[in-house]
Amino acid sequence: MKVLVTVKEVGEADDDFEIEGTDIASSDLEYDLNEWDDYAIEAAVQLAEAGIAEEVVAVTIGPERAEETIRMALAKGADRAVRVWDDAFEGTFADVSSKVDVFEAVVDEEEPELVLSGVQAADTAFGATGVALAERIGFDHAAVVNDLDLDADAGVANVHRELEGGIEELTEVDLPAVLTVQTGLNEPRYASLRGIRQAQRKEIAATDLADLGLTPADVESTLTLTEMYEPESDSDAELIEGDAGEAAGRLAEVLREKGVGA
Amino acid sequence: MEFEPSAEHRMIRDTVREFCESEIRPIAQEIEDDHRFPEEVFAALADLDVMGIPVSEAYGGLGGDQLMYALVTEELGRVSGGIGLSYAAHTSLGAKPIEAFGTEAQKEEWLRPLAEGDGIGAWALTEPGSGSDASGMETTAEYDPDADEYVLNGTKQFITNANVANSVLVKAVTDPDAGYDGISTFIVDPDDDGFEVVTVWEKMGLNCSPTCEIAFDDLRLPADRLLGEEGDGWEQTMSTLDGGRISIAALSVGLAQGAYEAAKEYAGEREQFGKPIAEFDAIRDKIVHMYRQIERARLLTHKAATRYDAGEPVTKASALAKLDASEAAREVAEEAVQTLGGYGYTTDFAPQRFYRDAKLMEIGEGTSEIQHVVLGRELGL
C-alpha cells in the first residue's frame, strides 16, 4: 500500500523575539519539522520496514526553504516528497480548507490507502487539517491516535485514540483512512547519516497549483491575520518556600482557598 | 570562497547535535566521574553511521569528507571531550591509515569493522622514552623468515582506546640502522598473544577516554599485518597526523564552543549588584573575546579540512589550526570557569570539565611547541 504523510515546517520562536507586522521576525525563528509529523513519518517508515507499506510519500505546503525540513523526512526513510507552493500562498494565511484543497488534489494524484498526519501543527495549532481532509476525500478517520496496529489483509487499522481525562478509545478504522497522530505513538528515530546522504538524491517534486489542476481562487483563504501581539500576562505565581512541612502546609492552604477538597 | 557548509553537511551536523544533546550531555560528567568508556554511546554512534564518516563506502564507511568529519567531531567535543577524543583517535589514527596504506584484504579484515562501528581503532606511536622525538623509538619488530612472521617487543605509552580496541596500529623499528626510514607500521590485535595493557592512566580530564600503557612481549605477527612497506612507518605517520590534527582542532573548537555557551548562558542569568553579570563590561568583553577566538579557530579548522578534501598539502594549515584551536579551547574554558565564579570551580557545572579536557589538546598529536617547529619549517625558517 502507499502511505501519504502530510508534513509541515514550523517556526519556533526564541525566548526573546520581535514582531514584524503580523508575524514573528524570521530572524527570531528556528525552522524545524513539526513534532507530530515526526511521529507520523516514523509510523509510516515502520510500516515500510514491516513490509506493509510499499511506498511512503511525504507532502508539504511550503516555500523552497521548507525543502531542508522535508528532506529530514526523506532521510528518515520516506521514499520521495511533494512540495506544493504557489505565488498565491505568498503573504497569505492559509486556512484549513485551503490546505485541504491542496491535499485533496494530491490524494487524487497519489491515491494512497493511508494518510498519516500530525494531530496538530506546533505553530498554528488548528488541529484540523487531517480530519478535514478525511471528510473531504471520503476516507474513514481516527484522530489523536497513539497506538496503531495495521492489518493490511483485512484492510483495517486497529487504533487507540487518546480522549480527554486519560481515557483511551480502542477502535477499528477501515482503509482507506486518515489517521492523525499523537505523541506516544512511537519514538522517532534519528536520521542516520547514510539516510541523510541518500536523501540529498531523493526527489522533492516542486508542484504549483496549476500542476494540481487548481487555481488561486480554489485555495482562497477565508482567514486573514489582522494583528500579532504578545498578550499581557498577569501572572501571580507564588513561590512556596521553606522546608517540606511548611511548604506542604502552605500548599494545602492555597488549595483549600481555591476550593479544592472543600 | 565558501564559508557556509552545504545543506547536507548542515543536516548532518544538526542531527549529530540533536543526538549529543539528548544522549551524551546528560551523562557527560557522570562518565568522567566514573572513568567509564561509554560503549553504549559508541554503539549508538555506529547505528547513526558516525564511526566511519571519512571512510569509503566500499569498506563500510559513509564516504563523507574531512569537513563533515570535522563538523561532527566538533559536535562531540561540545558535549564531551573524552568521547570526542576516543572518536577522533578511532577515526583519524585507527581507521584512516588502513584505508590509505592497506591492502584490499587488510581493508576488508581490519578497516570494515572500524568503519561500520563494530570495533574501535587505536594508534600507537608514543613510548615512555620517546614522545615528541619519535626517532628515539625502541619498540622493535624483527622478521623471522622461517615462520614469515614479525616478532614485536616494546612498550607504547598513552595509547588512546588500546584497552577497548579491535586493532592497534603500532609503529616499530624494523631496521635499527635506517633512522626514520627504519620504522614500519603493524596491525596488532589486542587478542594476540603477548599483548598486555599495563596501565590505564588516571588523568586531569578526558577520563571517559581510556589512555593506556601497553607492552608487547614476543608478540608474533603474520607478515600480512605489515601496513604498507617496511620502512614506510614515518612517512605514514606524517600524513596521518596531517589529517589527525584537523580533528584535534575540530575537537578543540567544540570544547571552546561548549564552554562559551555555558558561560554566556550563565552570564545572562546570574545577577550581582542588581543586574545580570553579562552587563558588566568585564564579563561582556570576556564573552566577546571567547566568541572571537572560537570563530577564528573554526575558520582555520574548516580551511584545513577544505584543503584536505581538495587534495592540497595541509601540513601547514592543519598545524596552524591545531595550534590556534587548542590554545583557544584552553583559554575560553578557563575564562568560562572565571565567568561562573565559584560555581565554575564545581563539578556541577561544565566549564571545569572543558578546562581539564582542553589542556590535552595542546599536548596530543604533537605539542604546541612541536606545532611551532612544524610551522617554522613550513615557513622556511
Ligand SMILES: Cc1cc2nc3c(=O)[nH]c(=O)nc-3n(C[C@H](O)[C@H](O)[C@H](O)COP(=O)(O)OP(=O)(O)OC[C@H]3O[C@@H](n4cnc5c(N)ncnc54)[C@H](O)[C@@H]3O)c2cc1C
Ligand atoms: C590523553 C592522551 C592521549 C594520547 N593518545 C595517544 C595515542 O593515541 N597514540 C600515541 O601514539 N600517543 C598518544 N598520546 C601521546 C602524546 O602524543 C604525547 O604525550 C605527546 O606527543 C608529547 O610527548 P611526551 O609526552 O613524551 O612529551 P615530551 O616529548 O617529553 O615533551 C615534554 C615537553 O618538551 C617539549 N619539547 C619536546 N621537544 C621539543 C622541541 N624540539 N622543541 C621545543 N619543545 C620541545 C614539549 O613540547 C613538552 O612541552 C596521548 C597523550 C595523552 C596525554
